[in-house]
Amino acid sequence: MSGVAHQRLSQERKQWRKDHPFGYVAKPKTNSDGSVDMMHWQCRIPGKKGTIWEEGLYPVDLRFSTDYPALPPVARFPAGFFHPNIYDDGKVCLSILNPEQSWQPSISVKQILVGIAELLTEPKNSDAAQTNAYEIYKRKDKSLYERKVRVQARKYAESSHENVKPGQ
Amino acid sequence: MAGDNEDVKVKPEGIEKSEVISVIVKDQSSGEVHFKVKPATKFAKIFKAYADKKGIDAASIRFLYDGQQIKGHETPAEVGIEDGDVLDCFLEQVGGT
Numbered sequence: 001m002s003g004v005a006h007q008r009l010s011q012e013r014k015q016w017r018k019d020h021p022f023g024y025v026a027k028p029k030t031n032s033d034g035s036v037d038m039m040h041w042q043c044r045i046p047g048k049k050g051t052i053w054e055e056g057l058y059p060v061d062l063r064f065s066t067d068y069p070a071l072p073p074v075a076r077f078p079a080g081f082f083h084p085n086i087y088d089d090g091k092v093c094l095s096i097l098n099p100e101q102s103w104q105p106s107i108s109v110k111q112i113l114v115g116i117a118e119l120l121t122e123p124k125n126s127d128a129a130q131t132n133a134y135e136i137y138k139r140k141d142k143s144l145y146e147r148k149v150r151v152q153a154r155k156y157a158e159s160s161h162e163n164v165k166p167g168q
Numbered sequence: 169m170a171g172d173n174e175d176v177k178v179k180p181e182g183i184e185k186s187e188v189i190s191v192i193v194k195d196q197s198s199g200e201v202h203f204k205v206k207p208a209t210k211f212a213k214i215f216k217a218y219a220d221k222k223g224i225d226a227a228s229i230r231f232l233y234d235g236q237q238i239k240g241h242e243t244p245a246e247v248g249i250e251d252g253d254v255l256d257c258f259l260e261q262v263g264g265t
Contacts, residue, residue: 017250017252017253017254018192018252018253018254019254020254022194022195022196022198022256023196023232023256023258025234025235027234027235044235
């Protein structure tokens with residue numbers, strides 16, 4: 001089967017369990033029958049503290065192909081995610097996820113997620129992926145841009161708040 | 169509150185080494201506490217040991233593993249935690265309600 005990809009992803013998962021950036025989640029999807037889909041990871045990226053993104057815990061799906069790690073995974077937020085460099089369908093436009101740009105087989109899942117987190121707070125002016133957020137960002141309508149990001153952050157704070165009960 | 173890396177034994181001595189796993193709890197400021205526990209130790213005990221170590225209220229902390237909050241009645245074995253796994257510890261923030 002997808003021997004190399006599978007092996008590498010098991011390794012990535014093992015490393016992640018021992019060491020991951022605080023508050024991040026990255027795990028292979030568990031199917032309804034209890035089996036694990038190693039090629040499809042469900043991740044969460046916390047918004048950077050002290051920024052307009054901070055309230056949110058943003059869901060990102062990573063889909064790996066059998067050609068991984070020769071080819072990068074496809075990273076996707078939910079469709080309609082508000083960010084200049086994210087396509088309408090949620091796909092992330094980032095150089096380290098592009099095999100014709102900066103993707104290297106040595107790039108870890110951790111590096112991918114940290115890279116995406118950086119993209120959230122530091123959009124690239126050169127790579128418009130959706131017109132909605134890009135137009136607002138480009139014309140420097142700062143208050144509208146920030147308001148939209150904060151509304152979105154609050155929306156994605158909800159899922160994290162399910163967990164906000166004190167330990168007993 | 170001396171160093172960031174501290175070993176805390178939740179279970180008394182005299183248990184088989186193979187029965188003990190290491191669980192690492194990290195907090196926001198990347199401080200780490202290492203626990204040596206049995207896979208069947210209830211987390212309530214670990215919460216308390218952690219809170220005592222940090223001088224905080226056990227009710228104000230929550231441990232997350234893979235984004236899921238761990239409950240006091242659960243054990244590492246039940247949650248699927250293995251030797252050396254890292255948990256994230258969040259401090260409850262209480263707003264002015």
